[in-house]
Structure formats: structure tokens, C-alpha cells
Amino acid sequence: MNERVNHAFLFYSLTEHTFLKGGPYFMYYTSLESYVYKLLHSIQKIKPEHLAFEEIAKKLDIELEYWNRSSEAVINGNKGLILLNQSLSKKEQNFEFGHELAHVLMDCGQQYGMPDLFREYQEWKADSFALHFCVPTFMLEDLDIPHDIYKATRLVQKIFNVTTEVAIKRLKQLENKRQEEIILEEIRRKSTERDRILNLWY
Secondary structure, eight states, rough: HHHHHHHHHHHSSSSSSEEEOOOOOOEEEEEHHHHHHHHHHHHHHSGGGOHHHHHHHTTTEEEEEEEEEEEEEEEEEEEEEEEEEETTHHHOOOOHHHHHHHHHHHOSSSSSSHHHHHHHHHHHHHHHHHHHHOOHHHHTTTTTSSSSSSHHHHHHHHHOOOOOOHHHHHHHHHHHHHHHHHHHHHHHHHHHHHHHHHHOOO
């Protein structure tokens, strides 16, 4: 089994949520967050300053080239090639690399001749991966994020070298995630209390 297939198997075999004990409530990782966490840790990329996509490409044995056309991923057997649009800014290339990396690691075959619905799904999945790859949850949660959205956005942009759009999307996802965790912890607390009361009756 080649390396690309191994990564794909890891992604699709993960359960929907991985629960981690920590903080004032249980923190959960979605399958995508868990995949990014394991992928980056497997190549010793555990801090924001480790996220230079050129170095990650080398670590994953993926060839990286630049050209004057739209960014694209090419898969030949167990080898991956990512072609980045050289006219984009570094921040834009960062996201494009994450998007194309998703195609290399998780997709099978080329999109040519593929049904539109499935191709759109692959593109959506690649965008989702790119957001989490560029701003990994396990790194984002370690930041002392300002309450002011403007300052928070600037902080994420600077630390992770991403565009304003990417920074805002990830901050919104983090806020939604925290609200979900509060709700999950409240459900868990009520369930524990219910079990305690029922046990008194038996």
C-alpha cells in the first residue's frame, strides 16, 4: 500500500469525533481535525512556524513546482505533484497548497469526466481540508485570542500567514466549536446527574 493510500485510509477510517479530556469541558476533534493533527505530528510539524508548505511538501515526498496557470495537483501512481500559480501571494499560495494537498492525499484519480456532483464534493472537501491545514485547530486553540474580532483576525493572519478570509473562517469555526463543546458538556453533566438519581431508586 503506497503512502498516499495510507493517508486516505487514515482519513476515512477515523470516527466522527475524537474526545480529548482537557480544559473546563471535554474538547472534541472532528475526523478532519484529528487527521490534520496526526498528519502534521507524523512529520514533526507541531508549531505555526513549522507550517512552511515547501518544507511540508518535502517531508511528504510531494514534488512542488510553480507555473502561470491555475493551481493543480497531479497524481501518478504513488507520486504526487502540486503545481502552484506563481502569480498568487504567499498567503494565497498557502491555501492553494493545502487545497491541492487534499487532492493528493485523499482523492483517487483525475476529475476529468467525473460527474459534476462528485467533483463539487471533492472541491468542497479540499477547501475544508485547506482551512484546517493552514490553521490547525490544535495550534489555534493554544493562542491567546483577543475578543476584538479585528485584532483576532490580524493575529491569526500574522501567525499562520493566511488571508483575511481564511483567518475569519477559522475564527468562526473555533467559536462554533467552543459553543458546541459547552452544549456537549452540559448534556454530559445532565446525563451523569440523571444516572445518579436513577441509581438511588434501584
